[in-house]
Amino acid sequence: MKNIDDLIEGAAELAERGLSKGEIADELNVSRETASWLVERSDTGAEPVVEPTSGPHDIHVDWSAIGRDSKRLSHLGAAMADLLSKEGEDVDLTIGIEKAGAPLATTVARELETDLGTYAPTKHQWDDEKDQGLDGSFSRNFAQIRDRDCYVVDDTITSGTTMTETVEAIREQGGNPVACVVLADKRGVGDIADVPVYSLLQVIRVGSEE
Numbered sequence: 001m002k003n004i005d006d007l008i009e010g011a012a013e014l015a016e017r018g019l020s021k022g023e024i025a026d027e028l029n030v031s032r033e034t035a036s037w038l039v040e041r042s043d044t045g046a047e048p049v050v051e052p053t054s055g056p057h058d059i060h061v062d063w064s065a066i067g068r069d070s071k072r073l074s075h076l077g078a079a080m081a082d083l084l085s086k087e088g089e090d091v092d093l094t095i096g097i098e099k100a101g102a103p104l105a106t107t108v109a110r111e112l113e114t115d116l117g118t119y120a121p122t123k124h125q126w127d128d129e130k131d132q133g134l135d136g137s138f139s140r141n142f143a144q145i146r147d148r149d150c151y152v153v154d155d156t157i158t159s160g161t162t163m164t165e166t167v168e169a170i171r172e173q174g175g176n177p178v179a180c181v182v183l184a185d186k187r188g189v190g191d192i193a194d195v196p197v198y199s200l201l202q203v204i205r206v207g208s209e210e
Contacts, residue, residue: 007060011035012042022123026099031158032123034058059203061156061184067103076200077107080181083198084112084151087179093143093150095119095177097166101154104183108153115143117150119169121162136169145173152180157187157197167193 007028014024025035066072091114096105098120109116121136152166167177177195185199
């Protein structure tokens with residue numbers, strides 16, 4: 001996707017397929033607020049967006065050139081695993097945050113020789129201005145927490161809400177999140193809920209948001 005109009009069109013297509021706004025945010029690698037704005041703008045039939053400041057303050061990260069190629073994805077996973085390689089000798093579980101974090105976590109788990117688990121965050125169920133009171137969940141088709149040390153993998157950090165939720169969910173299951181790793185960090189965090197966060201890329205906005 002090259003510009004805002006492409007994002008609006010993409011959001012409209014995803015909405016027509018029945019995806020919630022939370023799932024659209026995940027698919028487009030933007031915040032929930034941005035996803036809502038994109039969907040609402042597609043519904044209005046408004047003129048194409050000319051000014052880059054006429055929407056929410058966010059940054060879209062398109063890593064589809066990596067995601068669509070298994071060899072590139074494996075190389076990226078190896079780089080992310082390398083960031084974690086010195087964090088904890090007893091870690092034997094890698095948790096991928098669905099959807100995009102799961103394939104990344106698969107390659108990380110392979111590199112670090114750990115079991116693999118996945119977590120579906122609450123944002124996938126979000127579709128309006130308020131949370132609907134539903135909880136995220138760990139998939140029963142993959143490894144369970146069982147009081148183990150683990151790594152957490154996702155593609156991007158936008159606000160940090162999803163990563164924080166995942167860390168807290170792991171702790172509620174008795175697990176110990178040792179470190180997190182993402183492809184791109186749009187917030188520039190060093191840690192979340194006292195867990196260190198590593199990223200291959202840090203995206204820093206330069207200039208005023210007014």
